[in-house]
Amino acid sequence: MKDQPKPTRATVLHTVTQEILTRQDGRIPTDVDHVDTFFADEEDLADALLLxxxxxxxxxxxxxxxxxxDDREASVIEAWCHAAKDYRGVRLVIDELATNPPTEAVARAARTTARHDWAAMAVAAGLASDFDEPAIRIGHRLELAARQRMRADDATRPASQRESALSKLKAMLTD
Known part of the structure; x- marks a missing residue:
């Protein structure tokens, strides 16, 4: 029988991320094996998830x-949508941390990450040339457009697919 590899910070973070993607409840799971070993506290874990x-x-x-x-702006919006769909549970956690941060340090980290995301989006879209306040405002607008597109996509998705997703969520909550 082969020995199990020793856990590392990266493997524990991967496990936490997978748990978040499974649960999709907007909370950071702290009940994952070895979290206490590799993360000092919820702030440390939140920082890792934000990164x-x-x-x-x-x-x-x-x-x-x-x-x-041809349309860099549309491509950046689409990239945000794809990332948010693939990491839906992580996005829920980040949105919850931004809305209801457990500490001021987490609030600051969530704001800083958002500002970096927005500036990077604006620069990548060719709408800004520096990671400054105008870029942050433009990038924020791009994220809002991406979120609007995702809501529209969800609204046009067939009811059977929406019901299936809702059934899965209900099943997870009742387990």
Whole structure:
């Protein structure tokens, strides 16, 4: 029988992320094995999740722009949508942390990450040239457009698919 590999911060964060994606309840699971070993507290874990989201988002944007699209703005919005769909549970956690932060340090980290995301989106879309306040405002507008697109996509999705997703969520909540 092969020995199990020793857990690392990265593998524990991966497990936490997978749990978040499964639960999709907007909360950070602190009941995952070895979380206490590799993360000092909920703030440390929130910081790691925020960095993971930012890294995923910027990678998706870079991939979208590598195809040299005619409409960079639309490509950045689409990249945000794809990242948010793939990481829906993590996005729920981040949105909850931004709305109801458990500490001022988490609130500050959520704001900082959002501002970096927005500036990166604006620069990537070709609508800003620096990571400054105007870029942050433009990027925020891009994120709002992406969220609106996702809501519209959800609204036009067939009712059977919406009911299936709702059934899965109800099943997870009652387990």
């Amino acid at each position: 993971r989201w930012h890294t995923l988002l910027t990678a998706r944007i870079e991939r979208a722009l590598a195809e040299e699209p």
